[in-house]
Amino acid sequence: MNTVRDALVIAHRNIIRIRRVPDVMAFVLIQPLMFVLLFAYVFGGSIDIPGGNYREFLIAGIFAQTVVFGATFTGAGLAEDLQKGLINRFRSLPMSRSAVVAGRTASDVVYNALSILVMSVAGLIVGWRIRGSALDAIAGFALLLFFSYAFSWVMACVGLLVPTPEVVNNASFVILFPLTFIANTFVPSDNLPGVLRTIAEWNPISTLTHAVRVKFGNIPAGTPDPSAWPLQNSVLYSLIWAIALIVIFAPIATRLYQRAGAR
Amino acid sequence: MTTPHTDTSVHARGLIKTYGEVVALNGLDLDVAGGTVLGLLGPNGAGKTTAVSILTTLVTPDSGSATVAGVDVLANPKEVRRRIGLSGQYAAVDENLTATENLEMIARLYGMTWREARARTKVILDQFRLADAAHRPLKTFSGGMRRRIDLAGALIADPPVLFLDEPTTGLDPRSRGDLWDIIRERVQLGTTVLLTTQYLEEADQLADEIVVIDHGQAIARGTADELKRRVGGEHLDVRIRDIARVPEAEKILGTVAHGALRVHAEEGEISAPVPHGVEALSSVLRSLESSGIDIVDIGLRRPTLDDVFMELTGHEATVEEEKK
Numbered sequence A: 001m002n003t004v005r006d007a008l009v010i011a012h013r014n015i016i017r018i019r020r021v022p023d024v025m026a027f028v029l030i031q032p033l034m035f036v037l038l039f040a041y042v043f044g045g046s047i048d049i050p051g052g053n054y055r056e057f058l059i060a061g062i063f064a065q066t067v068v069f070g071a072t073f074t075g076a077g078l079a080e081d082l083q084k085g086l087i088n089r090f091r092s093l094p095m096s097r098s099a100v101v102a103g104r105t106a107s108d109v110v111y112n113a114l115s116i117l118v119m120s121v122a123g124l125i126v127g128w129r130i131r132g133s134a135l136d137a138i139a140g141f142a143l144l145l146f147f148s149y150a151f152s153w154v155m156a157c158v159g160l161l162v163p164t165p166e167v168v169n170n171a172s173f174v175i176l177f178p179l180t181f182i183a184n185t186f187v188p189s190d191n192l193p194g195v196l197r198t199i200a201e202w203n204p205i206s207t208l209t210h211a212v213r214v215k216f217g218n219i220p221a222g223t224p225d226p227s228a229w230p231l232q233n234s235v236l237y238s239l240i241w242a243i244a245l246i247v248i249f250a251p252i253a254t255r256l257y258q259r260a261g262a263r
Numbered sequence B: 001m002t003t004p005h006t007d008t009s010v011h012a013r014g015l016i017k018t019y020g021e022v023v024a025l026n027g028l029d030l031d032v033a034g035g036t037v038l039g040l041l042g043p044n045g046a047g048k049t050t051a052v053s054i055l056t057t058l059v060t061p062d063s064g065s066a067t068v069a070g071v072d073v074l075a076n077p078k079e080v081r082r083r084i085g086l087s088g089q090y091a092a093v094d095e096n097l098t099a100t101e102n103l104e105m106i107a108r109l110y111g112m113t114w115r116e117a118r119a120r121t122k123v124i125l126d127q128f129r130l131a132d133a134a135h136r137p138l139k140t141f142s143g144g145m146r147r148r149i150d151l152a153g154a155l156i157a158d159p160p161v162l163f164l165d166e167p168t169t170g171l172d173p174r175s176r177g178d179l180w181d182i183i184r185e186r187v188q189l190g191t192t193v194l195l196t197t198q199y200l201e202e203a204d205q206l207a208d209e210i211v212v213i214d215h216g217q218a219i220a221r222g223t224a225d226e227l228k229r230r231v232g233g234e235h236l237d238v239r240i241r242d243i244a245r246v247p248e249a250e251k252i253l254g255t256v257a258h259g260a261l262r263v264h265a266e267e268g269e270i271s272a273p274v275p276h277g278v279e280a281l282s283s284v285l286r287s288l289e290s291s292g293i294d295i296v297d298i299g300l301r302r303p304t305l306d307d308v309f310m311e312l313t314g315h316e317a318t319v320e321e322e323k324k
């Protein structure tokens, strides 16, 4: 109970920052917006999706990429707290030992929800539509948020291990770019050669993207069902990944927090 | 106002902490009686912050033991945290929050309700004369103001034991005086304080007892007066123009000094502890003049940390590592 209470205090503090820090605003709102517009207009005309509309295909990919990159915040935020000595301050207080990281990952769900909101509006403007049921669409959004929440715990560990927020940003680029590009986020994975195709099919970012496409009704009619098991069971597979990430990385992050910042 | 705790003393025995090759603490013992102030005095790299970090549960020692307010630091860190307030060496505040938001957050994390946190924050901001700035983000604050917010955070829950790591470094003289007053007030109410400092004067002003540390070990203990007596009454500083004549000048100062001289030959500077300041001053002045040694500067001053070190260790308070 204490953990929840303290985590909410921390999350509240992080959310206050959204209004105060302009570059955070830029990241949360403008960058995703730019992604939607750039991809829609630059690639939208030049890439063909059999039987479908590339912009519509693209949106779920951009959503998935953005929320996964959004986890970088968690890491950068913790690294900054560490650098500024705040973690030490927190560690000297009689608060729950998992609350700082839990509060951070929780507040980052709010950041991601804002990103998704902005991207959805932009998407609607460039022609994306939800073609399934409202309930399915909600499930799609929930899945995105849950997956990004799980991923936040991974980045929390990175943030507590490295010396500065900049290193988190660089590390996340190195980790996340391949992860989001060797996937079906921007092109159908069927088009990828050999090994890359297999990697893409088992990549949880692909299954997340695919699951969201399905939930939004953005898979063009007549597209053959995917042959790979993870894509066939994309919701289940993505959930398993998310839960596994939390189960593995939440305890690690809490341990790292307890040792962090001992200067 | 302070929550009554029967025991608010601090004890440490044989604290050892190494970082790779560096021995930060090398068997440090400390005792702070309840309701008193201990000043931990030492130069850069002496191990002050490490000692504070161990006592505030941030760092685990390689060996040794410690209790704070009767609670074992290693066995029961969470209970220790309930009883302490820490203001670290560098202000740890969230610059994007206002002073009020920062302090309310800390109060909440000490377990207060929102209502209590709000009320306490108001009181403490008044006490620190920061009420006018209560609703500005700390980004717009000067370094000294941030420092005060950080200290206010350490005091907000009225902890029975306070750890202040170089609390007045970076404060202007007025803020420093204000802070000394606030600390004294707390001590009157029964709070135990362990503070570190590089300034003998600060320890002198606040501490009931001083422990001088160097290379992770206590090299002297006592009241400020006792320490000063050890380093002698006053110091005579002389600077001469012709550095070639430093040895001669040294000889002259040697006749009045009652301890080791400190010499910076390249600058032509010599410093000597002297028992009777004014007599020594005039006699040295006369001797230097009659030998035709040009004086750039000469003066008496009260002993500093450097002098304490010189006297106690025979070496100057060396800077272990450039940190700032």
Ligand SMILES: Nc1ncnc2c1ncn2[C@@H]1O[C@H](COP(=O)(O)OP(=O)(O)OP(=O)(O)O)[C@@H](O)[C@H]1O
Residues within 6 Å of the ligand: A262, A263, B019, B022, B023, B024, B025, B042, B043, B044, B045, B046, B047, B048, B049, B050, B051, B089, B320, B321, B323
């Ligand atoms: N986390 C760490 N990793 C490596 N070495 C450390 C660490 N913390 C402290 N040290 C080393 O331990 C020694 C004691 O450091 P400490 O910070 O306790 O000194 P201090 O008396 O507080 O100095 P200052 O006046 O500069 O704050 C120093 O040599 C320092 O370099």
Ligand SMILES: [Mg+2]
Residues within 6 Å of the ligand: B048, B049, B050, B089, B165
């Ligand atoms: Mg220090």
